[in-house]
Amino acid sequence: MTRTGRWIGRHLVLFAGFLVLLYLFTPIFVVVLMSFNDPKSRLSYEFDGFTLRNWQDPCQPFGLCDAVSTSLRIGLLATVLATALGTLMAFAMVRHRYRGRAATSLFIFLPMASPEIVLGSSLLALFVSAGFGGVLGFWTILIAHVMFCLSFVVVTVKARLAGMDTRLEQAAMDLYANEWQTFWRITFPLVFPGILAAALLSFSLSFDDFIITNLNAGRTVTFPMYVWGSAQRDIPPQINVIGTAMFMLAVLLVLGGELARRRRSR
Amino acid sequence: MAGDLVLSGLTKRFGAFTAVDDLDLTVPRGAFFALLGPSGCGKTTTLRMVAGLEEPTAGSIGLGDDDITGLRPYKRPVNTVFQNYALFPHLDIFENVAFGLRRRGVKEIRRQVEEMLELVELVGYGDRRPAQLSGGQQQRVALARALINRPEVLLLDEPLGALDLKLRRQMQIELKRIQTEVGITFVHVTHDQEEAMTMADTIAVMNAGVIEQRGAPAVLYDLPATTFVANFLGQSNLVAGTILERSGEDLVIDAHGSKQVVPVKRSRVADGEVWVGIRPEKVFLARAGSETDTGANSLRGGVVTDVSYCGVSTQYLARMPWNQELTVFEQNTGARDTFAVGDSVDLHWQPSHTFVLDARQDATAGVEAEETG
Numbered sequence: 001m002t003r004t005g006r007w008i009g010r011h012l013v014l015f016a017g018f019l020v021l022l023y024l025f026t027p028i029f030v031v032v033l034m035s036f037n038d039p040k041s042r043l044s045y046e047f048d049g050f051t052l053r054n055w056q057d058p059c060q061p062f063g064l065c066d067a068v069s070t071s072l073r074i075g076l077l078a079t080v081l082a083t084a085l086g087t088l089m090a091f092a093m094v095r096h097r098y099r100g101r102a103a104t105s106l107f108i109f110l111p112m113a114s115p116e117i118v119l120g121s122s123l124l125a126l127f128v129s130a131g132f133g134g135v136l137g138f139w140t141i142l143i144a145h146v147m148f149c150l151s152f153v154v155v156t157v158k159a160r161l162a163g164m165d166t167r168l169e170q171a172a173m174d175l176y177a178n179e180w181q182t183f184w185r186i187t188f189p190l191v192f193p194g195i196l197a198a199a200l201l202s203f204s205l206s207f208d209d210f211i212i213t214n215l216n217a218g219r220t221v222t223f224p225m226y227v228w229g230s231a232q233r234d235i236p237p238q239i240n241v242i243g244t245a246m247f248m249l250a251v252l253l254v255l256g257g258e259l260a261r262r263r264r265s266r
Numbered sequence: 267m268a269g270d271l272v273l274s275g276l277t278k279r280f281g282a283f284t285a286v287d288d289l290d291l292t293v294p295r296g297a298f299f300a301l302l303g304p305s306g307c308g309k310t311t312t313l314r315m316v317a318g319l320e321e322p323t324a325g326s327i328g329l330g331d332d333d334i335t336g337l338r339p340y341k342r343p344v345n346t347v348f349q350n351y352a353l354f355p356h357l358d359i360f361e362n363v364a365f366g367l368r369r370r371g372v373k374e375i376r377r378q379v380e381e382m383l384e385l386v387e388l389v390g391y392g393d394r395r396p397a398q399l400s401g402g403q404q405q406r407v408a409l410a411r412a413l414i415n416r417p418e419v420l421l422l423d424e425p426l427g428a429l430d431l432k433l434r435r436q437m438q439i440e441l442k443r444i445q446t447e448v449g450i451t452f453v454h455v456t457h458d459q460e461e462a463m464t465m466a467d468t469i470a471v472m473n474a475g476v477i478e479q480r481g482a483p484a485v486l487y488d489l490p491a492t493t494f495v496a497n498f499l500g501q502s503n504l505v506a507g508t509i510l511e512r513s514g515e516d517l518v519i520d521a522h523g524s525k526q527v528v529p530v531k532r533s534r535v536a537d538g539e540v541w542v543g544i545r546p547e548k549v550f551l552a553r554a555g556s557e558t559d560t561g562a563n564s565l566r567g568g569v570v571t572d573v574s575y576c577g578v579s580t581q582y583l584a585r586m587p588w589n590q591e592l593t594v595f596e597q598n599t600g601a602r603d604t605f606a607v608g609d610s611v612d613l614h615w616q617p618s619h620t621f622v623l624d625a626r627q628d629a630t631a632g633v634e635a636e637e638t639g
Contacts, residue, residue, distance in 0.1 A: 173339040175366035
């Protein structure tokens with residue numbers, strides 16, 4: 001092939017990559033754009049004019065910030081509980097041999113494999129038949145979220161733990177570290193990236209969830225439910241503000257992590 | 267004895283499999299001791315029991331006057347250099363080396379770590395991560411990390427196994443130098459017989475969970491006690507024979523019709539069927555029918571079937587009338603005849619180089635094991 005032919009070949013790939021990125025980022029770009037929208041009517045889905053008002057007062061639509069706060073509280077609590085429980089489970093499953101270990105691995109996969117709508121409706125049936133029908137709300141949502149996050153935490157931490165050489169812990173014990181020191185000095189720091197990944201995953205799963213939450217929420221409203229509800233009537237541009245803020249936060253977290261990683265390996 | 271490592275009746279079973287079988291062994295303080303054997307012979311399991319990483323099924327481990335059998339690994343004055351080093355990937359070299367001192371709350375860590383990095387010639391590498399070092403450098407970090415604690419016994423589990431040949435030779439000399447310098451007891455587990463012989467002052471040859479023989483490398487090589495040792499440590503020609511009589515300090519043995527004389531003290535058996543053993547480099551190859559030195563043992567009627575030129579020496583295979591192929595190494599000094607495939611030859615050697623083993627032992631024990639190593 002000629003040099004120009006190769007040049008085109010190389011840049012064709014680049015061009016295709018650019019198109020894919022465009023495809024991925026266009027929705028996000030629209031969210032960011034709409035957060036600065038100044039709609040003419042309540043039912044406008046068009047960009048009518050630029051304003052900073054939405055950013056200055058994101059809590060203006062009634063109930064929006066309450067919903068965000070509920071979602072954040074549930075997300076954080078579910079993350080902490082699911083990560084702690086799931087990490088312990090992953091350790092048990094990787095490090096110990098016991099009866100029913102294979103079965104546990106299989107059962108852990110089931111919630112991930114079942115359709116959310118099925119999980120949500122059976123959970124509702126369970127809560128109601130257990131007599132919690134009248135108190136559906138924050139706590140039932142939390143229980144549901146911990147339940148479906150758990151599987152993801154176990155799978156993520158297990159993968160990290162399985163790749164870890166147990167001889168490192170033996171080496172630590174050989175070098176005068178007792179069980180406690182070995183865990184905190186060697187095991188935990190090495191498994192931590194897996195635990196962190198599991199926690200981030202849990203949080204975004206919980207914050208995002210609509211189907212299971214909607215079935216078990218009672219009168220409590222989470223952010224996704226608020227968005228769904230307002231989409232029936234109008235979408236206040238402040239929702240885009242919250243969306244953009246969440247997106248920026250995630251980008252900052254990723255960038256920060258990447259920077260820290262580069263500094264460490266330098 | 268003070269500071270000696272004493273294993274008595276040490277046994278380890280994994281289910282129905284006996285990895286280490288009723289092992290008795292004393293490693294004198296300050297020795298460079300090699301546990302040599304093929305993979306799966308139980309040498310690493312023995313080492314791990316000494317380190318406390320494996321619990322013995324029976325028996326005891328003593329260090330000086332203390333019984334350390336039941337102690338947790340971190341309570342033992344024993345450190346290990348692991349096979350693949352097991353350096354902590356999230357800590358830099360300095361912290362890897364300092365790890366043991368920090369756990370024991372030692373002061374003046376910086377000075378000691380720097381001294382240790384100097385000993386293993388890694389000054390200036392303290393702030394690197396293990397992954398940024400070459401295999402040989404990682405190996406030395408693993409050594410420094412263990413040695414800095416001044417253990418009473420340093421255990422080395424195939425420490426050079428992951429290095430290439432040239433680096434391995436270099437590190438053998440290095441390890442030996444460091445051992446002489448620090449004077450700590452080294453127990454070195456390896457399947458490489460050459461490595462064991464170069465470095466150790468005492469070798470214990472291990473096979474199937476038991477120690478076949480222990481002693482200085484030259485003693486083991488010169489007078490192996492079993493066919494396994496004869497084949498695993500170097501090579502041996504083992505020719506079937508029968509003891510005819512004892513004459514003074516010698517045994518007279520019939521081997522395929524020719525009489526061999528062997529000093530009584532070089533025989534493991536007093537009568538009956540035996541293996542007459544001779545190392546390939548101790549054999550002289552001569553043209554068929556040539557005169558032999560008085561008193562030399564000889565086997566006649568061989569035909570050269572293979573010649574391999576190896577620079578310093580030439581390796582011959584000679585097929586004997588009873589269809590056994592014997593190996594002969596001739597030094598290429600230029601003073602001796604050379605032979606070609608098909609030449610008729612006789613084999614001669616000194617009675618004092620011959621050894622005699624029990625014929626009930628398998629003549630091929632330890633042969634394949636050495637090849638895979």
